[in-house]
Every structure is written in structure tokens, then in C-alpha cells.
Amino acid sequence: MFLMQKATDLTASELAELLAYPTSAGxxxxxxxxxxxxxxxxxxxxxxxxxxxxxxxxxxxxxxxxxAVVVGARTALIENYKAPANDHAPIMVLASRSLDIPVDYLPVTHPRVLIATCTSAPADRRRRLIDAGATLIDCGDVDLDPRRLLDELGTRGLRRIDxxxxxxxxxxxxxxxxxxxxxxxxxxxxxxxxxxxxxHGATLPLPDQDLPxxxxxxxxxxxxxxxxxxxxxxxxxxxxxxxxx
Structure with missing residues (x-):
């Protein structure tokens, strides 16, 4: 059993300490x-x-x-995500296999925004976004591979991923x-x-049900x-x- 704390009884610094990312080499x-x-x-x-x-x-x-904040491009559009406010804000990563992203969506060309996609994304949409000034990173062949995306972010020193x-x-x-x-x-x-x-979507195999x-x-x-x-x-x-x- 856990004793549930009242969030309103915690100061902002106490809450930040309790929810801090764990220390990890990766x-x-x-x-x-x-x-x-x-x-x-x-x-x-x-x-x-x-x-x-x-x-x-x-x-x-x-x-x-x-x-870094990783979010699906469609979700970002629906929820009206804004570009990072300043250099201290986390990098934003828009994930999109289809690259169906309007070039006039302001975050697209922001220097602290990356668009993660795959090599099979439509060439015309890729060209349109690059010509507009977007930064694209390929993280898979026919689909976006989360592990390859994390590797790409790691090369940029981005380790705490939201x-x-x-x-x-x-x-x-x-x-x-x-x-x-x-x-x-x-x-x-x-x-x-x-x-x-x-x-919602991908599935997981069911482990051996004889395990505890x-x-x-x-x-x-x-x-x-x-x-x-x-x-x-x-x-x-x-x-x-x-x-x-």
C-alpha cells in the first residue's frame, strides 16, 4: 500500500525533486x-x-x-503545440511516418524542432519540408523505429526523453x-x-502464464x-x- 500525498501540500521544488528523472548511463x-x-x-x-x-x-x-519532447506530428497539430519558447526549453521532436505536415505549421522550421521519420516517407513531402527549412532525421526504413530515434537523440546529448x-x-x-x-x-x-x-495500436506477446x-x-x-x-x-x-x- 502507498500513502498518497496531496500535491497541493508540496512546494514546486519538492515536486520537481520527487519527479526527477532517475540517474542512468543511457x-x-x-x-x-x-x-x-x-x-x-x-x-x-x-x-x-x-x-x-x-x-x-x-x-x-x-x-x-x-x-527532448517527442510527440506525434498529428497530435501536435490537433493539440496546437507551439515551438520551443527559448534555448532553455527542450528540443521538440515531431514523429511522422507520412510527413503529412503543413509547411506553414510554425514549429516545422524552428531550429529546436526535429522531424523524425523513415526513409520510405513520400519524397515530395520530404522535399517540401526540407525546402521550407525543416530538419529531418530518418529513424527507420518503412516505419519509425523508437530505438533508432533514441540513438539519434543520444548522439545529440539528449537523454531525458518526455x-x-x-x-x-x-x-x-x-x-x-x-x-x-x-x-x-x-x-x-x-x-x-x-x-x-x-x-493503442501495437501489441505485445503474452509471457509464459506459469510465471509468477x-x-x-x-x-x-x-x-x-x-x-x-x-x-x-x-x-x-x-x-x-x-x-x-
């Missing part, structure tokens, strides 16, 4: 998501409507602690075994409908800490469980 990928109580990642196609002041604070704190979605990009990172931590905000509402979960818990789970995670707030939101930090040998 990259650490931390996904940041919000969902309803019944598991919906969006309402009316958007995740932003599920958040509150506390969720916004945690969301921005994760960016402050990160070297993965912000959407659900299909998150699922691809999980399927590649590339997610180390998750900060999940549970919004105090039910969503209904057919909205996706926070990880948690090793028989597809991608076991351990609860590190948990907070609540006066608005009814729940904030949980999860860390990937190391399987037994």
Missing part, C-alpha cells in the same frame, strides 16, 4: 499521459480537455526536466521495449465512447509514488519492472 524515456477513470485518452478527439491546473503543472514540469503521445506512438515505444517510466494523470471523469487508450506475478504480465510496471489534488485528479509515477532472469 536514455530514459518517460511517457506523460492523461486518461479518464474508464481509460479514455481523449474526449471528442482531444486529450487537453481532460486536464486541470494540477495536470498542466505536472505536464510543464516534465518538460522543464527533459532534454514522450507525450499520441496513443499509437506510445504503443510503438512500448512494443519496442523503450518506455522506462510513465506519469499518468487520472482525470476525475468518465469518458465513454470509443476513444483510444493511452497506448508480475512477470506474467505483458509489460509490468511498479508504482513509485502517487499524488492527489483538491480537484480530484490522481497523479501516478510508474517505473518499468525488471523481469526475473
Amino acid at each position: 536514455p530514459v524515456v518517460r511517457a506523460t499521459f492523461v486518461s479518464t477513470i474508464d481509460g479514455a485518452a481523449t474526449v471528442d478527439g482531444r486529450s487537453g480537455v481532460l486536464g486541470g491546473d494540477g495536470d498542466r503543472h505536472v505536464f510543464l514540469l516534465m518538460r522543464t526536466l527533459s532534454d 514522450l507525450e503521445g499520441g496513443p499509437r506512438l506510445f504503443a510503438s515505444f512500448v512494443a519496442a521495449g523503450a518506455v522506462d517510466e510513465l506519469i499518468l494523470t487520472t482525470s476525475p471523469t468518465l469518458g465513454l465512447g470509443d476513444a483510444p487508450r493511452i497506448a 506475478l508480475p512477470d506474467r504480465l505483458p509489460y509490468p510496471m511498479s508504482l513509485v509514488r502517487q499524488f492527489g489534488d483538491d480537484d480530484g485528479y490522481l497523479y501516478s509515477l510508474w517505473s518499468r519492472h525488471s523481469r526475473a532472469d
